[in-house]
Structures are given as structure tokens and as C-alpha cells.
Amino acid sequence: MKRLLVLSLVATGLLLSGCGKTEPAAAAASGKKLTIAMLPKSKGNAYFLSAAKGAQKAADALGDTLLFDGPTQTDPAKQNEIVEGWINKGVDVIAVAAEDKDALSTALRKAQGKGIKVVSFDADVLPDARTFFVNQATPQGIGYALMDEAARLCDSEGEFAIITASLTAANQNEWKKNIDERLKTYPKMTLVDFRPCDDDKSKAQAEATTLMSAHPNLKLIMAICSPGVPGAAEAVKQAGKTGKVKVIGLGLPNENKAYVHGGVTDSVILWNTEELGALAIQAADALARGTLKPGDKTFKAGDKTYDIVGDNIMLGKPFIFNKDNIDQFDF
Amino acid sequence: MSAAPLLALRHLAKSFGGARALRGVDFDLHAGEVHALLGENGAGKSTLIKIVTGAHQPDAGSIAIAGETVADLTPASARKLGIACIYQQPALFPDLTVAENIGLRLEPAAAFRRVAWAARRRRAQELLTRIGAAVSPEAEVRSLSMPEQQLVEIACALGAGARIVIMDEPTASLTQKEQHLLFAVVHELRNTGVGVIYISHRLEEIFTLADRVTVLRDGESVGTSRVGDINESELIRLMVGREMTQIYPPSESAPGDTVLALREVGCPGAGVQGVTFEVHAGEVFGLAGLVGAGRTELARVLFGLTPATVGEIALNGRRVAVRSPQEAVALGIAYVPEDRRRHGVVLELPIAHNMTMAIHRRLFPAAWLRFAAERGLALDFIRNLAVKCAGPAAPGGSLSGGNQQKVSLARWLATKPRLLILDEPTQGVDVGAKSEIHKIIRRLAKDGLAVLLISSDLPEVLGMSDRIGVMRGGRLVGILPGGSDAPTVMAAALGQEKGAA
Amino acid sequence: MNRYFRELSVAAALAVVLAALAVFAPAFYQPQPLLTLITGQVAPTLVVACGMTLVIVCREIDISVGSSFAICGVCGGLLLSHGVAVAVALPAAIVLGAIMGAFNGALIAGLGLPSIVVTLATMVTWREALRWLRQGVYVNIGGAQWFGLDQAAGQWTMIVVALAILLPLAWATKHLAAGRFVYAVGTDAEAARLAGIRPRLVTFLTFVLIGAFTGLAAMMAAVQSPQVDPTAGTGLELRTIAAVVVGGVSISGGRGNLWGVLAGLLLLSSINPALTYLGVSAYWEKAIQGAIILLAVVADGLRSRKQKH
Incomplete structure (x- = not known):
């Protein structure tokens, strides 16, 4: 869609x-x-x-x-x-x-x-x-829901990374602020990197690939732009880390169904x-x-x-x- | 004329590289005088103007303006001293109005100064009225005719308080009626005490307009005279009457079969019309004429760059149509263009690439390049034409002018042509290389090539050609036998009756 | 100075980055992520950059590649999603790309319009047409991912295809008369015309070629995931032109070669993962890439100044 x-x-x-x-x-x-x-x-x-x-x-x-x-x-x-x-x-x-x-x-x-x-x-x-x-939706609602879902999947503990649209995207930065806000309530979770994918699915895939290999303990990738979710999921699939690295993000059901059923993507958040x-x-x-x-x-x-x-x-x-x-x- | 002359040049000399453009020129211009400057192509007129307008610095000699010696003339200081030059092609901004163009020239060039539009328009109108020009200050320059644009240039010159106005072939592209308008303005300038240096190839203009005339030849002033004291044939003699300074290799070949035959060939778009002549194998056919006479244009027609629209071209007795350079090459026509720096030798590419550029299909029939064959061919030409270079891989830009010309020549000889068109083959080439190129041309003719030689160097045409075609205004106006004397050729090129010489 | 100084200095810069990664972030050299990065990011871009090299050597430019990339990917993907065989869908996408390239080429070479304006217009038109038609909806190609091969075979296929474009083209630009024509036209189109070369035909064909390469690259990118993104290729023109310029191809035509472009592309593509591995903020990525491009352009500017004097 x-x-x-x-x-x-x-x-x-x-x-x-x-x-x-x-x-x-x-x-x-x-x-x-x-x-x-x-x-x-x-x-x-x-x-x-x-x-x-x-x-x-x-x-x-x-x-x-x-x-x-x-x-x-x-x-x-x-x-x-x-x-x-x-x-x-x-x-x-x-x-x-x-x-x-x-x-x-x-x-x-x-x-x-x-x-x-x-x-x-x-x-x-x-x-x-x-x-x-x-x-x-409000930015706070989205930011908090993403962070809460991430914490739920990681048992409130471990490293995670965020893939955003671009470093200057106003919406994404607003959500990121609310994610950071909410992150304070999960002291054992660490945000290791925050990288842009330029709203490009294949760049999101590359970013996710690099993130997983640069941070071997990464437990979850959170994509806050819609190309980022299937992009990150494809990266996890190709790296053979399905289940080991969880994927959540803000996106549309149809773009992510295959990955959700394949167990790569755990949750897609929208309204x-x-x-x-x-x-x-x-x-x-x-x-x-x-x-x-x-x-x-x-x-x-x-x-x-x-x-x-x-x-x-x-x-x-x-x-x-x-x-x-x-x-x-x-x- | 009691006071010091407005402009006095003494012993001006200027060289470019090895070529001596001016060898000690004396020239005077008085207030209220029209002084014509005359000379054949390359006599040094352009160089002289560029020195007076500050574009070039002389190597030696002095310039005095109204009795005061000026050193280190720059374009800006020349303008300040009241020197203005009206070129054949006016240098105006076509999308701006007349008033804006005049304003740009005359108003102080402070970037953030507010423009006083009313004053600008008033001033433009005043200047235009002063020279009697019926041009609206509001008109866009694009919409003006060529002479109207020249009038705007003259208005600019007057507005800048010019005391010395140089006009470089101002009538070259004007109609008869437009010329009269311009002459009236020149008279007007003279009456207001301006000194005019007037350059033209049209002798009749000089006799109607000028007070005095100075003839330049080979960078020297060979005579100054009041126009009343001299006639046309004397002027022509002054222009060309030099000793042969160079020995040309003698013709050794007897003309063979007709290679190229033109009948009433024309291409009105390119300004060539009704050209009829033949060139034979083993013959050097020279094309003489003044700059703009249509010689290069004719060469471009023959090479298919601006294909002929009327007339017949026959090659080796067969009627052909040359519609593109590819077809020309296939027919055995080779064209060594005039401006070798721009379109002859590709300066960035190696010599070998340059030499094989026109023969890829023949040299590399299997589509891929054979570097050994290319190198061999390049080495042959380098040896044959005595190209002084570091080797076939050296870039074209590393060569001297004469050697570049040889590379350009090699490219076309490699196509094994029947007809070779040479356009200004020795322009900007030093004396040694020039005589080498002349020997090469002779040798090619002896080997049976038909050569069409275009040159503005009159002695070269006279010395090298078996027959000489003279062009004027896009037409072939006469064919003279080889060995004709310079005044005859010059008279034909200038459009004077031969009898007057 | 060595004729290939420019190419060698890019290769040296690449070697420095790779060496730094070997010392400070050996994880970079794990085979899986590296292979995924090369197939995903480098291979399709390289194919387009090959075409872009010819176009720029010919003293033209094509900024519509990103848009035609998206169109070819979506159209090829639609064929695959309707069960059309790869053997049909792939050539169809290539032909479609070539047709779009021919359209650009006809306007540029045929009518003599400036390539920057023509391809700017087609870039916007094609992108907006696709947006209107697809409304951003992904095309599901499902089983056709990796051209129906498994992941490892598919990834190696991408690399083989990219090399199958690069190597013959690198050979052809040096060893075929056609290759030399491109350089001659880019250096001095009028001299080339006087020498019997047809500059307009050469220009036209380079645009057809970049179009075909773009179609191929689009399919290479499309089959790397089960869904084709209709916004793919955004910014592709900038990435390829950057690689070409950094690789030592003169933006004013006539100079440069594909080996330099390969080094330039690898250099630019390595910056981003390098930053992630070295733990440097993503904020630096664009700045560093910009600095590299600036350096390349300044180097070319200085060289051409020196040549003139």
C-alpha cells in the first residue's frame, strides 16, 4: 500500500x-x-x-x-x-x-x-x-509503543539499534525523542547506533547487515521508517540470524507479512x-x-x-x- | 596640423614565439583625421590595433598620445585615454536594451550602485542623436541590424569621450545603403575632432572616406600618403611588392587526369556560389583571397560538412554527392582543417591515436584495435614527415605548431586520399617547419595527389601553386596561371580590374 | 607524473581505508556481511556506473538513471510476480531500460539538447509516473528472489554479472575502435566529426547502453529481496556520478577509465560500513563522502589548469 x-x-x-x-x-x-x-x-x-x-x-x-x-x-x-x-x-x-x-x-x-x-x-x-x-497517532504514542514493544521482546535487557529515514527527517526525529524518553525506564537496554537508510530498502538492508556484524551482541533492530522494516528483516534473514536478532518497526502489514510469518519480524506497529x-x-x-x-x-x-x-x-x-x-x- | 599628433607610434615591434608580427612600425594620427590602414592578411594590422587598445604589450617602440608618451598601456587605461575600437562583430549584450548596453559601458561599475534609469535613457538618447542614429534606446540589441549595432558601439565610444576611434572592417557585412549611413557617422566624428583609424580591404572606401593611408607589409609600415597623391594600383603594389623572402620548392610534376571537377557548385547557406574549376592529379591548385572570401567555406562544402545544394561535383570523372565527412573520406577526399588546435589535432590524445583517427575501419577491420599496427603506422609517418616528438604515445599537446600540423597531415594521408585539401597549412608555423611542409606538399603532388591549397599567405600561394583560383564574396572570380605576380592576384582578390595594375 | 596517477591515488586511498579496517575492525572481513554488502550495494551500482562512465567520457551526463532503475525494477518485478520466467523478464527489463536510454539519447544527440536538462526532465517524469501508477506499493516476487537460485548462488551470480559487464567493457574501451570513438567525441566532437566519426551516433549509443545497463542493474537489485520497492534507485544518479568522478573520469569528457571508477565506487561504498564498524556517528557519512568528491574535483581542476598553461 x-x-x-x-x-x-x-x-x-x-x-x-x-x-x-x-x-x-x-x-x-x-x-x-x-x-x-x-x-x-x-x-x-x-x-x-x-x-x-x-x-x-x-x-x-x-x-x-x-x-x-x-x-x-x-x-x-x-x-x-x-x-x-x-x-x-x-x-x-x-x-x-x-x-x-x-x-x-x-x-x-x-x-x-x-x-x-x-x-x-x-x-x-x-x-x-x-x-x-x-x-x-501521536508521536508520543508511537515512540512509547515502539520502545515498550522492543523491551518486551528483549526482556528489558540488551543492545538494540535504530534505523531511521534520514538524520534530518522531522517525524522520525520526533519519534526518536519519545523513544529516548521511554528508554530511560529500561535501564538495562542500550541503544548502540542510530543510522539513516535514506528511505531506501536496500540501504536499510546494508545498514542492518553492518550493524549485526559490528555489534555481535545486538538483540533487536528497530526501524522507524517503513522501508527500514522489510530491509532490516531481509538482512537478518540473509545473515541467517532469524530469531537471534529481532526486528520491529513502524510499517504496513502487507510489506511485512512474509517476514512476520517467517519469524524474522516480530511486530509491526501502526494503528x-x-x-x-x-x-x-x-x-x-x-x-x-x-x-x-x-x-x-x-x-x-x-x-x-x-x-x-x-x-x-x-x-x-x-x-x-x-x-x-x-x-x-x-x- | 601643428599640434602634436593625437597618436604617434614609433618603431613598434612585437613577436609571438618565433614569428615577428611587427618589426618597427611608425604611425601618426591627427585630430579630425580619418587615417586608413591597409595591408594584406597577416601584415600586422590586428597586432597593431591590439597594441593600441592595450590588449598586447609591444616588445619595443613607443606610444605617445597627444604628445605624452604612455608606457604599459592596458585595456582599461587605453579606454581612459580615449581610445575606442569598433569591431566588425559588435560586442554587445543581445538581450539587453540599447540604453542598458550603453549604461554598462559608461557608468561606474559599482555592483550595488542604484541605477538611475531616466538618466541612463536620456544619455543614451543624447549620444545616439549626436551621431544621427535612428535607434531607440529602449530597443533590445537582439532586434537591431548589424549596422545599427555598430552605431551603438560608436555611441558608446563617443560617450566614453573617445578621441581615437579604431574601426576594423566596419563595412564587411553591410549593404550599400547601410554603408552610407556609417560613412556619414565617420564624417561626423571627424568634424568633431575625433581621429579615426579606418581598416578596410575595400579600396574604393579608402578613397572616398580617408584623408591619409598607411600600408603595412610584413609587420612594417612601407608607406604613408595622402589619398589624393596615390592611386589604386600604386596601393596594391605597396601592399604586395616585396622580394620573395623564401625559396619555394619547384614544381616537379606534370598534371595528370582530372581528379576533381566542379560545375556551378554552391551552397547558399554557407555563402558559396557558382564555383567552377578542375584540379588534376599531381597538381597543386591554390585558392587565394582575402579573409572571408569563402575559401574555407568551399573546402567545407567539398568535405560534406555543409553539403552542396546546387551544381555538380565529379571525382575521377564520376559524378558524386558528398553529404557527410564519412562519405568524403570514403570517396578519397581528405581535409586538413584550418584551426588545427581546435579541430585538427586532439591535444589530449596520443600522437598515434591522432594519426589513426580517420582510418579505424581500414586499419582495424576486425573491430578491435591492433596497437602494433597502429604504432608501426605512426612511426612510419613520424619518420616520413620528420615529426619531432617523444614517440607515438606522446600527447598531441606536447608538440610544436609545425609538428602538430604534420600530425594532422598524417591523419589525412593515412586515408590514402586522391584529393587533399589543405586549409592554411603553415599558419602559425615557424620558418623551418614551413619549408618542410612545402616540401611535403610537393612530394605528395609528385606522387600523384591532387592538392587544393588554401592559404592567406600570398607568397605561399604564388610559390606553391601550379594554378591559382581567386575567390571573392563566395565566388571564384578568376583562375590565374602559376607564377602570376602578386599585384595581379591581389587586384583580383580586391576586385580591381587587372588592367589597373 | 604517471599517466594513471589519478587512478592510482584513488586505489591508494581505498587501500588505506581497507587496511585501517583490518587493524581496527577486523569484523569487517567476515565473509557473510561482506558478501551481502558487495552484492547489495556495490554490484548493481557498478553496472550503472559502467554506463555512466561512457556517458561522462562522452562529455554528457545522465541523471535519470535512478528513475529508470525504479521503472525497470518494478516492470521486471511485475512480470516475475505474474509467473513470467526469469529468462523473459530479465531481457524485458534490459530492453525497457535501453528504450528509455534511447529516448534520452534521441533528444540529446538528435536534437542537440543539453543532456542535463533532458535527463532532469525524464528523471522527474518517470519517477512521478511510477509514483502515480504504483502509489508506492511493493511488488511481491516471492519465489523469484535470487532469480530462483539459493542465496549463496544468487549472491555469486550478482558478482559474476557485474564483472561480466565491467571486464569486457574495460577491454572494449581500450581495445575497440568504438571505445576510442567515445573518448574522441568527448574530447573534441568537431575534430572527431572531421575525422569521419559520427559524434551524434556515438552519443546516442552511449545513452542506449547506460539505459540497458540500468535495466540490468535494476533487476539485479530487485531480486535481492522478495519485494521490489518502487522508490528504489532514489539518489542512484548521485552515487554513480560520484563514483565516476572520484574514479578520475573528467566531468568535461575525454578522460578516465573503468578501473578508476571501480576503485572510486569501492572507496565511497566502504565509507559507510567503515563508520559503523569504527563506531563513528552516521552524521559523518555524507560529510566524508562530500569531502572525497571535492578532493577529486579539485585535483581534476588543478590538472586541467596545468595542462592549459
Whole structure:
């Protein structure tokens, strides 16, 4: 799938905007069946199909109608067209993942002007063009989850190394800061090296190969850019150190399935896309019915309660894909 | 003219390597005078100008400007002293406007000074009006015609307060009407007290425009006269009338079959038109003419670099089309180009590579290189042509000019041509090597090669050629027998009736 | 001064780095990681650098190799993933590369456009086209990894293939007339034309060759893992040009040889593992590589100044 996008998505998640423009909740008959439109960046994309699967389940449970449509390939202009179509059709609420936030915001403001509620998920638009953003991850959540998982696999003891995108990548440096923060709680773990792979799978493989041979006691390689995870895993496989050197990282299930099943990669960390889709629909529904209002501190959906920071509804802790669950995801 | 002359040159001398370009030139220019400078190719005019404009330092002699002797003239100090040169090809920035070009020349060159646009435009307009030029200061130079660009140059010179203006063949690329415009400006300059040094090959211009004329020959001033006191044939005699300083090897071959026959050959794009002549085996056919007469252009047509679009070319009696250098080589035509430093000898490559460059297919039929064969061939040529070098592996750049020329010649002799075109084969070559090259040319002709010899060295053409074709303005204007005298050839090249000589 | 001084000094620098590693980090010489590094990092880059050498000797440049590398890898990978035999997929990728090279070559040699501009345009166009088509999704080639061989055989195959390009090409540049034509055109295209060589044809063919080599290299890289990365080859043009320049090929054409390029590539490729083994921070990697390139360029500049005077 689109690991290019995932990185930018996470970047968007970083921008925890403090203020969302609020608007009195329009009255919506609480018993009425709502029409919820969901706009992914591209509808052929496995990542968004997975989110749509969760969204459909949520819509069914709520008794709403879900319209899922988007460009076949990522295409900001097509996104605008689809939103215009929905405005004319008169849907109740729209949930969007923006390809180009400036371009899409104009169309969404128009929708808001017609009384249509808007939430964004996955990739935010400008704050005044939606009421809430369903935020899938924070740097702290990612950093802590990676470090905790590494410690769990190493029994909180031993050497590990990190492969990053580049030494200047802003996202990766933010995660690294949180990993370092969390590392303080594991005094017996040592970070022996931190090397860039220039977002290149084959360079990641070379780096991992050298790291293993330069640090014979290395217990784990943590890749915090998506090409790094399969790259490091291939290196471990080729070095014949499967099981001896563990691999974890931030990436996508499909890129890593073979290595997870082969026992090379132990955990791939991202967020649960089905839950992200479901939450987007639940938030959209609640916003249209007036049960979710700007200024709320928490949002209760089904049997889970999500935190709201400013106008960001937080999906919560990242999700860990492993041997047991990875086959349920296809992106 | 009572006051000290504006410019006085005394006994100027200058050598480049072994070649003596100037051997003691005297020259005076007065205020309000147009003084023509005349001389055949290589007589030393360019060198003289470069010394006056500060581009070259003289080896000996003195320069005085308005009575004051100046030493160590540099381009900057020459400009400050009021010396300006208008070249045949104006050196302006084509993408800037006229006012910007004039401003660049005349305004102080401080990088962070603010440009006063209005003043710049006003000044440009003033200067242009002063010389009567109908050119807008706002026009981009790219859009101007050649004479208009020259006018801008002249405006720059005037704006810089030039007292001495040198014009180097200013009319070479002008139409009749444009020339008259330029002449008017020259008159205007003279009336305002500027001294003009006027260089031209066109004798009639000199008689209409100049007050005095000085003739240079072999780096010496051989005569200065008021134009009223001299006629055209006397001028021509002055230009060429020297003793033969060099002995040329005698012709030993009798012309054989016709190798090359041209009929009305032309390539308008290259400026060659209606050329008809024949060259025979064993014959040296010289091509004389002034620079720009179309001789090199004709050679390029024959070699397929700018293929002929009209007329017929026959080689050994068979009509051929020469559309590329590959075809020319295949047909047995070899061309030793004019500028051996740029396109003749590849200075970075070894001598042996240079010599075999045009014969790869013949020398290496099996595609891979045979170094022994290459070395053997190179050694043969080195011996045959007496190339002075460290060996076949030495780079071309390590050789002297004459020896480079021999390497260039060897490359083409290696193709075993029927027709050999030599373009300025002895340019920039010292006297010893020059006579060796002449002997080689004779020997090649004797062996049955047809040789087309292009040279701006008139005695060389006269001394070496069995017949002489004279070119002017892209046309062959006459074929003279070998042994013709210099004034006859010069008169034809200058476009004067032979009878006047 | 020795004619091959420049090549020898690069080789000497490489020897110094290798000797330092032998003393301070003998772990570098373990066979497995070394073999993986050579097959993964050096072999495909060397094949592209061979083509780049010819292009630069010919006084041109090709900065689109990274993009065509990605396209060839993905297209070859797609064929393999659909069960097409290696014997078909591999030549197909090479031909595809040659076609892209021919496109560059036609614009550069045919229309006389500057190669830096043409290949800049194709670099961006091809990369973006691939991004649009694949959206960054990996191509799974699964069983076709190592061309279907086992790991050891596959790795040795890579080295053999790289040498099978380097050795004949090194011989050909010296012993074939065609090789000499490239040098002649790069030194003085007009002199070459006057000598009956066809500079435009020579230039065109060097671009076809670098394209074909890029296609081959892309497949060599693609089969080293079960998944082909469509963003592969990013920065490949810089790595190969750096190797070529460090190896003593003059950026203004006409000079240099493949042995120098091999030494230059090995030198640049050894810096990164050396830093890891010596425990030096990765922050130094780019700085050291930059310094080596600068040194090479300054050395060439001084030499050509000396030649002129």
C-alpha cells in the first residue's frame, strides 16, 4: 500500500491544532436514519478499504447509510468533484481524508454552509473546514509503543539499534525523542547506533547487515521508517540470524507479512485502520445528532471511550500487528 | 596640423614565439583625421590595433598620445585615454536594451550602485542623436541590424569621450545603403575632432572616406600618403611588392587526369556560389583571397560538412554527392582543417591515436584495435614527415605548431586520399617547419595527389601553386596561371580590374 | 607524473581505508556481511556506473538513471510476480531500460539538447509516473528472489554479472575502435566529426547502453529481496556520478577509465560500513563522502589548469 502516504498522515497527526472553529450543533432528529458520506484519498487503496470495512460495520450498528466514494488514484480535483456531488445530493455528514488540504477545504466550507457536518480522519483539512479530526497517532504514542514493544521482546535487557529515514527527517526525529524518553525506564537496554537508510530498502538492508556484524551482541533492530522494516528483516534473514536478532518497526502489514510469518519480524506497529474508519463514522454520526459537541473532553462510542484533545479525537495507542492478527489486514 | 599628433607610434615591434608580427612600425594620427590602414592578411594590422587598445604589450617602440608618451598601456587605461575600437562583430549584450548596453559601458561599475534609469535613457538618447542614429534606446540589441549595432558601439565610444576611434572592417557585412549611413557617422566624428583609424580591404572606401593611408607589409609600415597623391594600383603594389623572402620548392610534376571537377557548385547557406574549376592529379591548385572570401567555406562544402545544394561535383570523372565527412573520406577526399588546435589535432590524445583517427575501419577491420599496427603506422609517418616528438604515445599537446600540423597531415594521408585539401597549412608555423611542409606538399603532388591549397599567405600561394583560383564574396572570380605576380592576384582578390595594375 | 596517477591515488586511498579496517575492525572481513554488502550495494551500482562512465567520457551526463532503475525494477518485478520466467523478464527489463536510454539519447544527440536538462526532465517524469501508477506499493516476487537460485548462488551470480559487464567493457574501451570513438567525441566532437566519426551516433549509443545497463542493474537489485520497492534507485544518479568522478573520469569528457571508477565506487561504498564498524556517528557519512568528491574535483581542476598553461 501507500507507505508514502502513511508517513505524511502521521505528520498530519502531529499537528495537534488547539482551536477548532465551532458552530452550534444543528438539530438532527435523534431517531432519524442519517446518510454519512466517506471520502478516502483513493478508493482503490487497500489502506482505505480496510478503514471502509470498519466504517461499514459502524454504520450498520448505528443504522445509518454509508456512501463510500473517492478518486480511483489520488487526485485532489476529483475529491472536490465528489464533495460537490454530495452537497447537491444533500447528505447529512461527510468524513474526509484530504489529499490536498487547501483545495478540499474550500469545498468543505461550502458544505458546512449548507448545514452539512464535516469530520476529517487520517489526513486533516484546515481547522475551519471541519468540526473534528479523528487523529490516528501521536508521536508520543508511537515512540512509547515502539520502545515498550522492543523491551518486551528483549526482556528489558540488551543492545538494540535504530534505523531511521534520514538524520534530518522531522517525524522520525520526533519519534526518536519519545523513544529516548521511554528508554530511560529500561535501564538495562542500550541503544548502540542510530543510522539513516535514506528511505531506501536496500540501504536499510546494508545498514542492518553492518550493524549485526559490528555489534555481535545486538538483540533487536528497530526501524522507524517503513522501508527500514522489510530491509532490516531481509538482512537478518540473509545473515541467517532469524530469531537471534529481532526486528520491529513502524510499517504496513502487507510489506511485512512474509517476514512476520517467517519469524524474522516480530511486530509491526501502526494503528488499527478498521477502528479508525469506525471511529470516523461514529464521530460523524454523533456530531450530526448533536451528541458530540465542540468542547467535549471525551467521546464514547460503542463500549470504548476516546480522549479529545482540542478538536482532535484520539484513536489511542498504536496497534501492534503480529503473527496472530496480521492476516486480518490487507493493506 | 601643428599640434602634436593625437597618436604617434614609433618603431613598434612585437613577436609571438618565433614569428615577428611587427618589426618597427611608425604611425601618426591627427585630430579630425580619418587615417586608413591597409595591408594584406597577416601584415600586422590586428597586432597593431591590439597594441593600441592595450590588449598586447609591444616588445619595443613607443606610444605617445597627444604628445605624452604612455608606457604599459592596458585595456582599461587605453579606454581612459580615449581610445575606442569598433569591431566588425559588435560586442554587445543581445538581450539587453540599447540604453542598458550603453549604461554598462559608461557608468561606474559599482555592483550595488542604484541605477538611475531616466538618466541612463536620456544619455543614451543624447549620444545616439549626436551621431544621427535612428535607434531607440529602449530597443533590445537582439532586434537591431548589424549596422545599427555598430552605431551603438560608436555611441558608446563617443560617450566614453573617445578621441581615437579604431574601426576594423566596419563595412564587411553591410549593404550599400547601410554603408552610407556609417560613412556619414565617420564624417561626423571627424568634424568633431575625433581621429579615426579606418581598416578596410575595400579600396574604393579608402578613397572616398580617408584623408591619409598607411600600408603595412610584413609587420612594417612601407608607406604613408595622402589619398589624393596615390592611386589604386600604386596601393596594391605597396601592399604586395616585396622580394620573395623564401625559396619555394619547384614544381616537379606534370598534371595528370582530372581528379576533381566542379560545375556551378554552391551552397547558399554557407555563402558559396557558382564555383567552377578542375584540379588534376599531381597538381597543386591554390585558392587565394582575402579573409572571408569563402575559401574555407568551399573546402567545407567539398568535405560534406555543409553539403552542396546546387551544381555538380565529379571525382575521377564520376559524378558524386558528398553529404557527410564519412562519405568524403570514403570517396578519397581528405581535409586538413584550418584551426588545427581546435579541430585538427586532439591535444589530449596520443600522437598515434591522432594519426589513426580517420582510418579505424581500414586499419582495424576486425573491430578491435591492433596497437602494433597502429604504432608501426605512426612511426612510419613520424619518420616520413620528420615529426619531432617523444614517440607515438606522446600527447598531441606536447608538440610544436609545425609538428602538430604534420600530425594532422598524417591523419589525412593515412586515408590514402586522391584529393587533399589543405586549409592554411603553415599558419602559425615557424620558418623551418614551413619549408618542410612545402616540401611535403610537393612530394605528395609528385606522387600523384591532387592538392587544393588554401592559404592567406600570398607568397605561399604564388610559390606553391601550379594554378591559382581567386575567390571573392563566395565566388571564384578568376583562375590565374602559376607564377602570376602578386599585384595581379591581389587586384583580383580586391576586385580591381587587372588592367589597373 | 604517471599517466594513471589519478587512478592510482584513488586505489591508494581505498587501500588505506581497507587496511585501517583490518587493524581496527577486523569484523569487517567476515565473509557473510561482506558478501551481502558487495552484492547489495556495490554490484548493481557498478553496472550503472559502467554506463555512466561512457556517458561522462562522452562529455554528457545522465541523471535519470535512478528513475529508470525504479521503472525497470518494478516492470521486471511485475512480470516475475505474474509467473513470467526469469529468462523473459530479465531481457524485458534490459530492453525497457535501453528504450528509455534511447529516448534520452534521441533528444540529446538528435536534437542537440543539453543532456542535463533532458535527463532532469525524464528523471522527474518517470519517477512521478511510477509514483502515480504504483502509489508506492511493493511488488511481491516471492519465489523469484535470487532469480530462483539459493542465496549463496544468487549472491555469486550478482558478482559474476557485474564483472561480466565491467571486464569486457574495460577491454572494449581500450581495445575497440568504438571505445576510442567515445573518448574522441568527448574530447573534441568537431575534430572527431572531421575525422569521419559520427559524434551524434556515438552519443546516442552511449545513452542506449547506460539505459540497458540500468535495466540490468535494476533487476539485479530487485531480486535481492522478495519485494521490489518502487522508490528504489532514489539518489542512484548521485552515487554513480560520484563514483565516476572520484574514479578520475573528467566531468568535461575525454578522460578516465573503468578501473578508476571501480576503485572510486569501492572507496565511497566502504565509507559507510567503515563508520559503523569504527563506531563513528552516521552524521559523518555524507560529510566524508562530500569531502572525497571535492578532493577529486579539485585535483581534476588543478590538472586541467596545468595542462592549459
